[in-house]
Amino acid sequence: MTGATGSTGTVAATGGTGISEDYLAGFTVLLAEVSATGRRLTREELDERRAVGERTAEQGHKLGQVVTAHLAAARESWPALPGTAEAPTARAVTAVASGVLDAIGQAVSAVCEGYERAQRLAVRQEEAIRREFIDDLLYGRSDLNRLAERAERFGLRLAHEHAVAVASGPETYDDTHPVTRRVETALVARFEARRVLMATKEGKLVCVAPGSQSDTLAYFAEQARIAMGGGRVAVGRAHPGAGGVVHSYEESLNALDLAERMPLHGEVLHAADLLVFPVLTRDRQAMADLVRTALGPLRTARGGPKPLLDTLWEYFDSGCVAAEAARRLRLSVRALTYRLDRIKQLTGSDPADPLHRYMLHTAVIGAKLLDWPAQEL
Incomplete structure (x- = not known):
């Protein structure tokens, strides 16, 4: 047992991994007991190894370092394990070695579980901090000076x-x-x-x-x-x-x-x-009055105001090019011209007249913004 208890120094016991011997406390003792009795590791002993994995993760060690340190400690203690030295036959030695290897595997697996659990917890905590920062950043719910300090982290x-x-x-x-x-x-x-x-x-x-x-x-x-x-x-x-x-x-x-x-x-x-759209809706009441006045008469059209409203939208959006507006609406140019004439008859405003066009275009935009005629104004 002397090779495992410290006579060769910290570096020998941990395989030069930089892992403190404190994390290996009791490990070689467990292996000696398993070698002598053939028993399996208890729940408490496995929990202790998981705790070791958690601590090493929290201290910033790599998982490979932790595993290597445990394997190095097992290798150092192997020649002095009582079961292998006292076994009467080669078969008995093989049986003891198999039990010890199982125990090493259990211990290392428990260390990995604890390490990964600590890593998952750290990730969840980091995600929670990040989510809180993003919420505060996008909604402006935190003190601005404090928010600026937290922002540097991200x-x-x-x-x-x-x-x-x-x-x-x-x-x-x-x-x-x-x-x-x-x-x-x-x-x-x-x-x-x-x-x-x-x-x-x-x-x-x-x-x-x-x-x-x-x-x-x-x-x-x-x-x-x-x-x-x-x-x-x-x-x-x-x-x-x-x-x-x-x-x-x-x-x-x-x-x-x-x-x-x-x-x-x-x-x-x-x-x-x-930016023009917020400007147009800044005075909602004035915009609603314009929509009612300029487009209200379209309610009397057969089929309601929507087809004619869509016609105006596509006509203005296409640069007042009748052929392009007709294509977008899947109409013939003749049908589009009929609709424009109908709009002029109902509203008294001619979409082809520059002054009327500006008023009608603004009213159509206002109708879209205010969801008219679906919403009463």
């Missing part, structure tokens, strides 16, 4: 400008979803040294990047749409400070919401290109 410097992109797809996504992992892996591979944070929020993918790195958000949008098999991405404007992240995030969400209510073209929306 690679963000909130004193600088940041922009937020949000991707919405056919499914809801969380941090463990394969789509999330695929996009995050692509970002890390492409922008390893940059200060980028990716997360999920309310079933959507979210990417926070410095405002000067527009290529990062463009790449995120591209990879998100590929991984999701479609979907839509909105990119907010860059704003300074922790409050700027919240502002950019809200702009992205508003752009996605706007795209749901209005038939906006394009898979990637930029909040900077949609």
Whole structure:
């Protein structure tokens, strides 16, 4: 037993792994008892090995170091194990050795279980801290100074400008979803040294990047749409400070919401290109009055106002080109012209007249924003 109890020093006992002998306390004693009696390790002894695995993980040791240290201690103690020295026959020696090897395997397996359990716990704790930070960052619920300090841990410097992109797809996504992992892996591979944070929020993918790195958000949008098999991405404007992240995030969400209510073209929306819409709805009452006045007469049309409202939308969206609007609506040019004439008769406004066109176009946009005629104004 002298080889296992310390006469050869710490390095010999642990195989030069850097693992303290404290973690191996009692291990060679167990092997000696197993060798002498042939018994298996008890539940308490296995729990002790699991605890050793947990402690070594918490101290930052690698699992390979811990396993190697146990195997080195077993190898050092092997020649002095009482069962092998006292066995009367070769068969008995083989039986004792088999029992000792089983015990070593049990002990090492328990150490690995404890190590992995500690690692899983550490990962869960880190994920909880990260999730709390993301919630506070996107909703601005924490003290800004404290938030800026926490942001450094996740690679963000909130004193600088940041922009937020949000991707919405056919499914809801969380941090463990394969789509999330695929996009995050692509970002890390492409922008390893940059200060980028990716997360999920309310079933959507979210990417926070410095405002000067527009290529990062463009790449995120591209990879998100590929991984999701479609979907839509909105990119907010860059704003300074922790409050700027919240502002950019809200702009992205508003752009996605706007795209749901209005038939906006394009898979990637930029909040900077949609600033006119918040302006139009800032005075909701005035916009509602315009919609009622300019488009209200369309309610008397056969089939209701929606077909004529859609006609105006596509006509204006196509640059007032009748042939293109007719193609989008799957109508003949003659049928489209009839509808435009009907709109002029009902509203008294001519879509071909520049002044009337501006009023009608604004009213149509307002109808989409206010969900008219589905919602009464």
